[in-house]
Amino acid sequence: MTDSQERLVIFDFDGVLIDSENIALEELRNCICAHGVEIDLAETRARFLGRSVADHMAFITERTGQPCPESFRSDWHDRLYSRYRRELQLVHGAAETLSGLDEAGIPYAIATGGAVERLDVGLECAGLTSRFAGRAFSVELVARGKPAPDIFIYTSEQLRMSAANCLVVEDSPHGIRGAVAAGMQTVGFVGASHFAGIRYEATEILSAAGADLVVVDHAALLDRILRWAGGLSD
Known part of the structure; x- marks a missing residue:
């Protein structure tokens, strides 16, 4: 078994944790x-x-x-x-995923393609400001936006975690490509409301971008993360 403290989950923000897209x-x-x-x-x-x-x-x-x-x-x-x-509301099941990671002792962070101000407003409106204090990062902090790997590398460095021990959760192909380029494992997420009616097509797009797995809701996402953190195969 792998120590969960040696793993880091990096969430995109919009469309993964908040239903904002x-x-x-x-x-x-x-x-x-x-x-x-x-x-x-x-x-x-x-x-x-x-x-x-x-x-x-x-x-x-x-x-x-x-x-x-x-x-x-x-x-x-x-x-x-x-x-x-x-x-603004959380994506259905997001609160349970975060609580599940807390209970399992698995660290997590945000790496968003949005501006610092947008990130701060979103965190405040969703009631997540204190939960992500010191571990929510905007693309404005790096030279290049997604699909460049910069924001993912920056996030892992800030939290002193190697890229090989990071799992990125993304709802966009640009984010998936950036995470792959950073050398991180990836999960595509199509559980937010903007994918209603197009989940099959979105799954195909995220898979083609390099997602290791695509999940349709937070229950499946949490299960995947816990298995990954425990060193279990699919």
Whole structure:
């Protein structure tokens, strides 16, 4: 058996712990359209799930031929945070997963592609601020966003854990690719509400990106993590 303290679970935040992606994608689409680019929700999801604000702004610049104004960032975040404060909830089963890891003594952290401010607001609205104190990290802390491995490497280094002993849980192919590039094991997660009706397709996409396994809910995720931490095979 492997000591669970020698393992680290790294969660993506949006769409894995908080059920935020439908909110984020809807408001991102609205903001992109307001800045002169027509895009539907399906394309917004395909292009931007797991990507950074810099990627959103580069897309607008590419489509319009004009620099994307810096106000885009604050406009989108204002829309997003307003809805977070009214609507944000944990993904079903996420609280039980975190409690299960606490009971098993398995350390965990967050590595998000979102901004520091977005991470802080999300943690506050979800009631997770104290739980993740000192172990929630934003892509703004590193040079490159997902699918580069930077945020995963940074997170493991901050918590003094080798990449080989980390398991990353991600809902986007960009995140899966980044974790694979970091030399970490991966679980794709399709249990949040933004995958309703498209879980089979999402599973195929995450598997193609390199996920070692894809799970459909937090009960299956916790079981997978406990088996991995205990050195058990599937």
